[in-house]
Amino acid sequence: QKEVEQNSGPLSVPEGAIASLNCTYSDRGSQSFFWYRQYSGKSPELIMFIYSNGDKEDGRFTAQLNKASQYVSLLIRDSQPSDSATYLCAGSGSARQLTFGSGTQLTVLP
Amino acid sequence: EPEVTQTPSHQVTQMGQEVILRCVPISNHLYFYWYRQILGQKVEFLVSFYNNEISEKSEIFDDQFSVERPDGSNFTLKIRSTKLEDSAMYFCASGGQGADYGYTFGSGTRLTVV
Numbered sequence: 330q331k332e333v334e335q336n337s338g339p340l341s342v343p344e345g346a347i348a349s350l351n352c353t354y355s356d357r358g359s360q361s362f363f364w365y366r367q368y369s370g371k372s373p374e375l376i377m378f379i380y381s382n383g384d385k386e387d388g389r390f391t392a393q394l395n396k397a398s399q400y401v402s403l404l405i406r407d408s409q410p411s412d413s414a415t416y417l418c419a420g421s422g423s424a425r426q427l428t429f430g431s432g433t434q435l436t437v438l439p
Numbered sequence: 440e441p442e443v444t445q446t447p448s449h450q451v452t453q454m455g456q457e458v459i460l461r462c463v464p465i466s467n468h469l470y471f472y473w474y475r476q477i478l479g480q481k482v483e484f485l486v487s488f489y490n491n492e493i494s495e496k497s498e499i500f501d502d503q504f505s506v507e508r509p510d511g512s513n514f515t516l517k518i519r520s521t522k523l524e525d526s527a528m529y530f531c532a533s534g535g536q537g538a539d540y541g542y543t544f545g546s547g548t549r550l551t552v553v
Contacts, residue, residue: 363541372530372544373482417482424495425470425534425542429482 331356335418335430343438348405350433352418355399359420362394362401363427367415376416377403408437441465443545445531451551452521460516460548464533470542471514472532473506475499482530488514521552 332355342348354362361380365373379385379392379401391404401420405412415434419427444463452458464471473485486496486506493506503519514533518525528549534542 361541367482372547375541375543378541419482422495424487424489426472426484426487426495426497427474427482428484431481 331359331420331422331428333418333420333428333430335433337431338434339436340433341436341438342408344408344410346408348408348412348435348437350403350416350418350435352401352430353399354401354420356420356428357399359422361421362392363419363421364392364403365417365419367417367432373417410437410439413437441543443531443533443543445545445548447548448546449549449551451553454523454552455520458518458521458550460529460550462514462531462545463512464514464531465535465543466512468533468535470534471508472542473516474530474532475527476530477527485516523552526550526552
C-alpha cells in the first residue's frame with residue numbers, strides 16, 4: 330500500500346517567518362513529488378514539483394527531497410497571511426497518478 | 440492562464456440515480472484524471488486516461504464508474520447508481536508532456552447523494 334504521511338498540524342507561524350512542512354512516503358518506486366496548496370472548499374493548486382535529491386527553489390518556496398530517507402519537505406520563506414491554507418504532499422506512480430497525504434494546515438498570523 | 444473547466448459546480452442526486460460529471464481539460468494536454476475528496480479527507484485518485492483508454496484505476500473505481508472522452512474536448516465521469524458514500528468533491532485534472540507533469544486541477548463538482 331502506497332502511503333504519503335504528513336503532520337496534519339495545525340501549524341502556526343508569525344508573518345515573515347519560515348514555515349516548514351514535512352512529508353514521508355512509503356513507495357520507493359515514486360519518482361516525483363509535488364506540493365499542492367488547497368484553500369478551504371477549493372481545488373488543489375500546484376506549488377512545486379521535485380524529482381532529484383536535494384533542494385529546488387522557486388521564489389519564496391524551497392522543496393527538498395531525500396530519497397534515501399524517503400522524505401520531502403517544503404519551506405516557505407517570508408510567510409504571508411495569504412499563505413494560510415492546507416498544503417498537500419503527493420508522490421507520483423507509474424501512470425502519473427498521485428498519492429496524496431492528508432495535508433498540513435498552515436496558519437500565518439499577522 | 441489555461442484552465443480545466445468542470446460542470447456542474449454542484450449536483451444533488453437521489454441515491455440510485457446516474458450522474459455524469461463533465462470536464463473540459465486544457466486543450467493541448469494528453470493525460471486526464473479524476474480524483475475525489477470526501478469532506479475532511481484526503482484527495483483520492485480514481486482513474487487516469489491517456490490515448491483514449493484507461494491507463495490506471497484505483498480500487499475505488501469499480502464497475503459503477505466509467506469515463507469517456509466523447510469528443511476532442513470533453514472528459515466525463517459517469518457514476519451509474521449513486522450511493523450515499525459517493526458524496527464528495529470530484530476533481531478533474533489534466534497534464535501535458537514533459538518532466539513537469541504536475542498537472543492542473545479543475546475547480547471541482549460537489550456531488551451530494553441524498
